[in-house]
Amino acid sequence: MQKWKLSRYTVVFRSESGDAYFHNSYMGALALVPAAEFSRIEGLLGREITKNDNEILDELCANGFFFPSGTDEKKFVSDVLSRENQSGNFDLIILPHENCNFRCTYCYETHKRGRMEPGVIEGLKHLVEKKTAGCSGLSIRWFGGEPLLAPDIIYDLSDSFLRSCEKNGIPYWSHMTTNAYLLTPDVLDKLLQRKINDFQITLDGPEETHDTTRVLAGGGKTFRTIYNNLLEMKRRDDEFTVSIRINFNNESLALMEDFFASISQSFGDDRRFGLYLRPIGKYGGPNDDNIEVCEPAYAKVAEMELSERYLQFGYLDRLVKKSLQSHGQVCYAGKESSMVIGADGTIYKCSVSFENPDNHVGKLLPDGSLDIDKSKWDLWVANKNIDHQACESCPVYPLCQGKYCPRSSIKENKPVCPMTRTTYSQLVQLAANGHTRFQ
Ligand code: SF4
Ligand code: SF4
Numbered sequence: 067m068q069k070w071k072l073s074r075y076t077v078v079f080r081s082e083s084g085d086a087y088f089h090n091s092y093m094g095a096l097a098l099v100p101a102a103e104f105s106r107i108e109g110l111l112g113r114e115i116t117k118n119d120n121e122i123l124d125e126l127c128a129n130g131f132f133f134p135s136g137t138d139e140k141k142f143v144s145d146v147l148s149r150e151n152q153s154g155n156f157d158l159i160i161l162p163h164e165n166c167n168f169r170c171t172y173c174y175e176t177h178k179r180g181r182m183e184p185g186v187i188e189g190l191k192h193l194v195e196k197k198t199a200g201c202s203g204l205s206i207r208w209f210g211g212e213p214l215l216a217p218d219i220i221y222d223l224s225d226s227f228l229r230s231c232e233k234n235g236i237p238y239w240s241h242m243t244t245n246a247y248l249l250t251p252d253v254l255d256k257l258l259q260r261k262i263n264d265f266q267i268t269l270d271g272p273e274e275t276h277d278t279t280r281v282l283a284g285g286g287k288t289f290r291t292i293y294n295n296l297l298e299m300k301r302r303d304d305e306f307t308v309s310i311r312i313n314f315n316n317e318s319l320a321l322m323e324d325f326f327a328s329i330s331q332s333f334g335d336d337r338r339f340g341l342y343l344r345p346i347g348k349y350g351g352p353n354d355d356n357i358e359v360c361e362p363a364y365a366k367v368a369e370m371e372l373s374e375r376y377l378q379f380g381y382l383d384r385l386v387k388k389s390l391q392s393h394g395q396v397c398y399a400g401k402e403s404s405m406v407i408g409a410d411g412t413i414y415k416c417s418v419s420f421e422n423p424d425n426h427v428g429k430l431l432p433d434g435s436l437d438i439d440k441s442k443w444d445l446w447v448a449n450k451n452i453d454h455q456a457c458e459s460c461p462v463y464p465l466c467q468g469k470y471c472p473r474s475s476i477k478e479n480k481p482v483c484p485m486t487r488t489t490y491s492q493l494v495q496l497a498a499n500g501h502t503r504f505q
Contacts, residue, residue: 071131073315074139076393077461078111079491089494092143092464093130094391096498123367140458147392147464152200157404159417160190160223162208163215169243170270171279172357174349176421181216182409185432186484189411191226192434198230202408205239207419208262210404214248217256221430224260242487245280249295254302263306267296270346272325279313279346279357284461300336309383315346315358316370323371326379334380342383343372348427349418366485377500385452387497392464395484400469402447405436411436415446415471424476446472457481462490 077090084101086108103122110123114135116191117124126132164179198204206219206227217484224240241264241428242257249267257263270276277287299308300391310333313321314449333339344366348354358369373382388394398404399415405427406414411429414420424445430437444450449468457468468481473483485493 067116067321069116069135070127071114071135073131073233074465075143075461076131077490077494079494081495087491087498088126088131088495089325089390090113091390091462091499092146092392094394095130096390096494096501097126097129097131099126102154106465119357143464144458147467148209150393151401153271153403156197156201156203156238157207157398157401158190158194159207159398159404160208160213160404161210161406161408162213162219164225165215166210166212166245167247168212168280168283169283170355172282172346172359173353174418175211177211179409180211182219183411184299186409187219187223189430189432189434190223190407191230192427192432194434195230195432196434198227199233201236203237203239204231206241208240208242208244210243212245212248212252213384214244214326217248217253219338220262221256221260222379224262226332236283236358237257245288246292246295247282251298251302254295254299258304258306258412259494263304264309265306266309266311267292268311268313269293270315272321272328275315277319279315286461296339297332300333303443305442307336307384308338309385310341311343312324312343312372313346314343314360314368314432316360317358319360319368320373322376323354326376330379337447340383340385341376342385343376345369366489366491368498370489374496374499375490377503378494381503382496382500385500386493389496390465390493393467395462395466396469397415399446400449400467400472415443419473422473425473445476474477482494 073090073092076088076090076238081086082085084098084104087105088099089095090099099122099287107120107122110119115123115132117127162182164175165177166175194204204227213220213342238261240260240262242262243266246267248382267279269289270279271288276289280288282288296308299306329341343367345360347358347359348357359365376382406417407430408414408420413424413430414425415427416425419425424442427442427446428436430436457463468475470484483497
């Protein structure tokens with residue numbers, strides 16, 4: 067009879083009450099086993115088992131927490147992950163305008179470049195035309211600066227990309243990171259017509275804190291305009307998703323509970339709007355010495371605690387749960403299939419360190435060809451900094467594969483882990499407890 071053993075990618079956390087949370091990072095599976103039941107199976111977890119030993123163990127086997135004995139699980143998983151990594155999708159991050167109508171106090175971008183040049187627009191159309199003939203799907207992320215400073219370029223490129231995908235019969239996904247100041251109903255109409263239907267929009271907490279950090283380039287408040295645009299979105303029946311990113315710092319932390327209550331009145335009942343939290347950080351911008359941030363070790367704990375608190379108010383973003391699935395913590399900068407195209411045609415891997423020469427990996431030419439500096443490209447994708455021993459024996463290897471943040475790995479000359487064990491445990495409990503409160 068087939069024997070099973072606990073998967074090397076299954077981690078078990080105990081809550082204060084003794085309940086056990088199981089997470090398998092290859093399957094992305096989560097399970098909660100109440101304390102009384104867990105005490106009956108705890109002693110069997112280190113042994114080989116056969117199905118029918120116990121109802122709960124059978125259930126855990128069926129859901130991927132156990133692996134058939136005698137098979138090389140490490141090899142099996144690494145083969146599957148590497149096949150998935152070559153799935154053939156093409157992922158482009160496009161900066162149609164590198165300037166911004168905001169000057170957030172923590173911003174790391176220099177705003178030196180502006181609107182995308184005509185030769186780059188042509189180059190992008192040709193590039194996508196060529197790529198879609200041989201890839202299995204096209205994913206576009208509109209980023210900036212502020213992409214909506216150049217809506218005409220977005221419409222023009224989107225129309226061309228959609229034609230290329232249709233011609234080749236492949237799926238198309240399009241996402242936009244925008245400050246939403248210019249995301250009026252009329253603009254949204256035009257974006258949705260072009261299948262741009264997934265948005266990331268940031269608020270720095272409630273109005274009083276947001277308006278001190280996310281300010282207009284010439285000075286001026288932004289919260290009301292963004293919030294009104296979000297409310298206008300909510301009034302529509304269309305299908306789209308909005309990830310509301312809430313940035314917090316020491317100052318806004320104390321105001322979050324009230325803010326959650328008010329945001330939940332507007333969006334808490336609408337599955338299209340999911341929320342996630344991030345600490346404001348020092349990202350290398352000119353104002354880093356003057357900005358108010360949470361102490362980094364505490365920031366992650368606060369992020370988890372706030373997320374847990376928000377569960378009673380509305381939907382958490384699917385990103386939270388996705389981060390516990392295989393590939394969920396791999397940055398696009400580390401992927402062979404992904405590149406960022408700047409307004410002047412510069413090709414980047416990372417969408418943060420635009421001024422870092424290591425990140426200038428090539429140039430898009432007007433005929434759609436790519437002039438790539440292979441040695442720089444490989445810095446990001448070849449994973450030379452991976453600590454094979456640590457990563458390959460790591461129980462969450464399928465989540466990050468040593469590619470959580472290639473920028474930090476290059477800088478530190480070693481892989482940088484996405485989370486501590488404490489944060490991991492909090493994330494697992496959050497996801498398991500909140501499975502109905504994700505988009
Ligand atoms: S970087 Fe860290 S979390 Fe990721 S696989 Fe390596 S050891 Fe594990
Ligand atoms: S490499 Fe790091 S900083 Fe750059 S986009 Fe990826 S996670 Fe962000």
